Amino acid sequence: MKAAVWHGVKDIRVEDVELRALREDEVKVKVAWAGICGSDLHEYQEGPVFIPVDQKADLTKEIAPLTMGHEFAGVIEEVGSMVTNYKVGDRVVINPTLTYRKKHEDLDRYDGFNFIGLHGDGGFATYANVPESNVHRLADNLTLQDGALVEPMAVAVQAVKDAGVTLGDSVAVFGAGPIGLLTVIAAKASGASKVIVLDLSDDRLEKAKELGATHIINSGKEDPVQAVRAIVPDGVDVSFEVAGVAPTFKQAIDVTKARGNMMIISIFARPIEWNPIHLTNTGVNVLSSIVYTPTMFQRTIDAMSTGQLNPQGIITSQIKLDEIVEKGFEALTNDKNQSKILVELSGVK
Structure with missing residues (x-):
């Protein structure tokens, strides 16, 4: 089968690979659509960040080169002998997070933390074998393209919850990439009255306004x-750092009110220099959120199904698997008009 395989920095190859044997607790999914994530882009531009290259990943027991892609949905084509909750033909979306599943689910997401598509073979392929425990049934009124948006939407939903955004809050979002845009959607759905988005690209800022930002x-x-403080003189209730660079990290703290929350969602591929006295002097709480719980993943599907969350507006391109480097990774690197690029596999909607 065809797959987009990571071999190194700026070295992703679409090549023929053999799908490993299906395990008894897994389902074989014929992938329909898969999204290119900011984490994937980090691996392409400056990796390895998560991808294991020196030793096998703890949970997947896999090592590079490996098939990328962790935002994907498709149709079950085969089930393992121990699978009980799914059958051939079910439309499903994949929760790609792998943990030891030994703790309360809110803590479990920090225990182990391997990722299908980063620590092991993923969804930029014709087929993917995934554990039954990582499969969620897609609501009947959602398309498989919608399914490819569930994972990044769930990242934003979890971060907004963890940050404590409530009705009437003011929010600042630093970075109008895909996760930043989805954070706008999630914050609005949680009742934020002011959502201020900051970025260097006017095109991305206009997209943020389309999706619900009140100020750009x-x-x-x-x-x-100064611009944020002109809108909210005492500082915003919550800020989100979604750019992953030192200047925005510090600015996000500076625009937040005393005892307010600054939430880190972004992936910092490299260390930054920062003095913690910044917090001592401002009284801001710095929080972080990674991925989502299984419950929040399911709630994201439910909220998309009812129309409470509408992430479809972040899609800017649809491409074929053979085009994933030039029209996918290179386009996201060089064209700030691009936001979420979906890769067509089977193309079933």
Whole structure:
């Protein structure tokens, strides 16, 4: 079968690979659509960040080169002998997080933490074998394209919950990439009254406005801290760092009110220099959120099904698997008009 395989920095190859044998607790999914994530882009541009290269990953027992892709949905084509909750023909979306599953689920997401598509073979392929425990049934009124958006939407939903956004809150989002845009959607759905988005790209800022941002600020054209404080003089209730660079990390703290929360969602591929006295002087709480619980993943599907969450607006391109480097990773690297690019596998909707 065809698959997009990571071999190294700027070295992703679409090649023929053999799907490993299906295990008794797994389902074989014929992939319909898969999204390119910011984490995938980090691996392409400057990896390895998560991808195991020196030794096998703890939970998957796999090592590079491996098939990428962790935002995907498809149709079950085969079930293992121990699978009880799913059958051939079921439309499903994959929760790609793998943990030891020994703790309360809110803590479990920090226990082990391997990722289908980063620590082991994923969904940029014709087929993917995944554990039954990582499969969620897709609501009947959602398309398989919608299914490819569940995973990144769940990241934003979990982060907004963890940050404590409530009715009437003011929010600042630093970074209008896909997760930043989805954070706008999740914050609005949670009742935020002011959602201020900051980015260097006017095109991305306009997209943020389309998706619900009440204010947009180009950080390259005006001082971001002064601009936010002009809107909310005492500082926002919650800020989200979704850019993953030192300047926005510090600015997100500076725009947040005393005892407010600054939430880190972004992946910092490299260390930054920062003095914690910044917090001592401002009284801001710095929080972080990684992925989501299985419950929050399911709630994201449910909220998309009822129309409470509508992430479809972040899709900017649909491409074929053979085009994934040039029209996928390179386009996301060079074209700031791009947000979420979906890769067509079977193309079933």
